[in-house]
Amino acid sequence: MDAAFAEYLDEFTRRDWETLDPDAVADPVRVAVVGLGWFAREWALPGIARSAYTEATVVTDVDAGAVEAVAAERDLTGVTPEELRSGAAADEYDAVYVATPNATHLEYVEAAAAQGKAVLCEKPLEVTPERARELVAACHDAGVPLMVGYRMQTDPAVRRLRDLLDAGVAGDVIHVHATMSQTMLGELGSDTDQWRLDPELSGGCAVMDLGVYPLNTTRFALREDPVRVSGRTRSEHEAFADVDEHASFRLEFPGDVDAFCTVSQNAQHASRLEVTGTDARLILDPAFYEREDRGFAVVRDGTRVDVDFEQVHQIEEEFAYFGHQLLAGEPFHADGEHALTDMRALDGVYESAETGRPVELGD
Template sequence: MELDHLTEGFDVRDWQDVTETDDPVRFAMIGLGWWTREQAMPAVAAGNLSETTVVVSSDPEKAQSVAESSETVEEAISYQEFHDGAASDAYDAVYVVTPNARHLPFVETAAELGKAILCEKPMEATIDRAQGIVDVCEEHDATLMVAYRMHTEPAVRRAKDLVDAGYIGDPVFAHGNMTEPILELVPDPDQWRLDWDLSGGCATMDIGIYPLNTTRFLLDADPVRVTGSVASVHEEFDDVPDEHSAFQVDFPDNVFALCTASQNAHMASHIRVTGTAGELLVEPAFYPWEDRKLTVSHGGTTMDIEFEQVDQMQEEFEYFSHCILTGTEPYADGEHGLTDIETIKGVYESAESGRWVDLD
């Protein structure tokens, strides 16, 4: 099987039919932390299929300040005003990027208002609340997508094409890692990621989800059981069990994944899939400010695969908006996101009990 044949004509946006529109999808941004201001809103502004028209914050002054810095924002409202239906004629979809444990009420209100919903991962802080998101969206027939950036990342999409084409043979192992010094990136010891009630978990929940979910995407498979170990070593992490985390996820057909995550380690990320006939590696993989690199090995030859570096958030918003404009169901939906929450909670359960946790 020739690699050149498999990599010719790769389309970064093979999902796209609409390239521009006179009626862009209008977003309400719910939660105005640094990620929204520095990543999400610039990504929307750089795209062709959406625009930010409403900003929503617990702090009205902050919302107004963000609105004044944007050319497209028409309304700045508080959380309570959002729940009361204020400015609901000014947006078509919401991007929910509050702390994990506060996703559900905003999704409930958006679904009741008939809005499409892009919800940051992880979906929620508990299985029950994640199930609540699935249920309310089904009840109101609301479009829901969980915001996994890797699903529209060209390096990962090209890697999936190679796996699907059988270039590495039958997958046997996946190895994934994401580590970062969170208190250097966000120098606030009181941040919500270190609060169990708000986050539902630390390293596993916040960044361990990247190797877990990307493995699911590459294999097109769901976990059947999980085991894991977690540890919190430094006092800044006393309120959460997993400053560091390592877990094994078993997939059907005897495919095994090993995932590691840390909120207090050198910044690094990769995803590797080893098969019976070859191997592929994306490294760096998960941080949007690093250029991703895809390396493929087969038959004694190792080569880097060329592809376009993109703004991951722009791709995510363009894909979701394209789905809304074309009436297409987006991937990944709520059931997909719920599976990640169940798996991650299985890691914590296994770490406490010392036993495997069945997921099917």
């Protein structure tokens, strides 16, 4: 490993966005958590608590039992969704984190915006580009900041990969390969009565739920947006009769760089991103799942270097960035306009899968 290469890997987990002293934060951003599914309970709430810049104060969900249990366990204020939307507890939070099924994001974001609260909304933004644009407009018109939950963008492994690409370590990027798969009905529970399998709530399954990860992470790493997409989807099992079980898609980026992505909700667990250039390959494997350590490797001139680094709590990093930027008065990178590009691309994958033709992505 030469000195120039090592320079970009020193202090691997550094927060290159951080300008405030986390130890000096007296009043962290108070967050209302909307939606208490497994991800919010097991990852988001612990991440908020671990971050020096945020604290959870209010929780809500359509499941009153979940609200009561989580509020009691964490000493938080529990409210009904109607109370949250009406602003009944608005003086107890500064920001709203929306982690509900995709088709319900808009109503909660609109309520938060009307209350003048900053918003962190999970991705994808909504079920259609049209509803996503309404969501972004609601925050814009109310003058409230909107961040979208692309946790990969604050993961140090992804940021270091982008640093190396910026430094030219890979040379000219030729193509990207990415894959993300899981046995959804095993890893997330065997119950088929879940929102991801309802197209009205999810907007789709494999592409919407998993495809957004390789799509957005590739955009972030390359600092480019796709100009054309093509895709194919298929479903083999009854549980996935109304949504896409498996999908593959191609993203065409400026400079004739192609990203080839495969995702599945019913295949062996896998998570990998590989960027191949004229001089080196940069590999994240595992890459996308919050519940497993990331692996980082560089292959150059026949030599593979696996970087050993201290793993971070991926959701802590996301909420630390969210709270830090609010307290510092700085904008978010993954804002609503950024997320709308993903919505157009995801919609284009489905359109291409239906028509069999590539889809051009306009502004």
